[in-house]
Amino acid sequence: MATVAGRVGGRLSNERRFFAGMAVAMIVATFVGFAPSYYLSSVFAGPRLSMLVHVHGAVFTLWMLLYALQTGLVSAGRTDVHRVIGPVAVAVAVAMVPLGIATAIITKQVTAAAHLPPQGPPLIFPLGAILTFAILTAWAVAMRKRAAWHKRLMLLGTLALLTTPLARVTRMTHLPLTPALGGIILTDLILLVLVAYDLRTTGRLHAATKWGGAVFLLTQAIRIVLNMMPAWQAFAKSLTG
Template sequence: MVAVPESRRPGALQRLYRWAAIVAALVVFAGFAQTYYLKAWFGTPTLPTLVHVHGLVMSTWFVVFATQVWLVESHRIRLHRRLGLFGAALVVLIPILGIATAIEGARRHAGPPGIPPLIFLSVPIFDILVFAGIAGSGLLLRRRSDFHRRLMLLATLGILTAAIARLPLDFIRHGGPLVFFGLADLLILACIAIDTIRQRRLHPAFGWGAAVIIVSQPLRLWLAGTPAWMAFAGWLVG
């Protein structure tokens, strides 16, 4: 693949990443405020230790992503690369903890009401696998900054579904997967549209990365109702 030249106005593109990091952090905080960050004020049920660890690691990812964006904007590339080693460790740790937490949640019937736990299990597991694939690709392509930064942005936005589903808005809570995924996709497509307009072409990383995220959504919903998935999910949950 041929590297796509970056815009001659890097400040405009950097603002895109800055605002994307801010929006992602706000969505995560708003979505999990009642059940995690501010649960002491809302009196929500006690969470298992595994969920706390998972929440801490995921929160750290969004903090690290925002910090990395700031370091690049500040031209502190050496520190950005050093922190990237910690980010790489998170890319390994997040799928392990995420899948374990999803399985434990299915055992506790912690998913949305009205959806059988084994069926819903496909949603978080696919979220985690897609995140791992895109973020891992971003790490492999870290020497190609145009690919690296876009893939890391996609990985971060693509894993917002769980936070969006928990936003305290009725149309979201009752909208089901179509709304959860749709809002996450809107954020992704908005970033891609801005980048494409600035660059005057669709960057390949955004093209195939967004395709993987969006195509995986109906695929997991279809797969969740198959006997093969039910057997596999039953085996996972034990």
């Protein structure tokens, strides 16, 4: 019995370290992607930012910090504090959805009004990212009493947000991909890390990885297809002017 308990305890400890490490990695990726245009914009002589962009950046940064804090609390065994902070994280996640949609549309409108070349990926990609975040995070909240499901769906929901900063990394590193496609591929590589972790530790995919990952990939495919459709392009142009 002691041996079995030790194995279970060791697996839980490794799992907690894995998810805490993934949270830190995603914070680093977010910082690197947004450093020239937001976090270190004064150093890189970035463009002047509107109040909306500042609010958007602050709230999204808060989410990333809360996500890292929550995974860290679980890793430290402080699930009691994790549960107390949970409603705050949910409120931030709810605020992020309309804020993300508004920022994506208004930023494109400002660019078009100033007759500047299009900045960033086409509109469908940031909109798709925030909607994927909303779906997976809401699913994670609904599964909060099933820890293995909850932590995997939270990871995938937060990973959806990395599409934009990783698109910027694609541009900064001159990868032979469009920024939008590069952001998608790089997030898929991170998804593969979760897949590899499941296979290495249990020999099979956890159901949350399987079904949450399927939603993650499906929304990416929908974005790519919609972006090629004239009807969507006309609709997006009507939104952004």
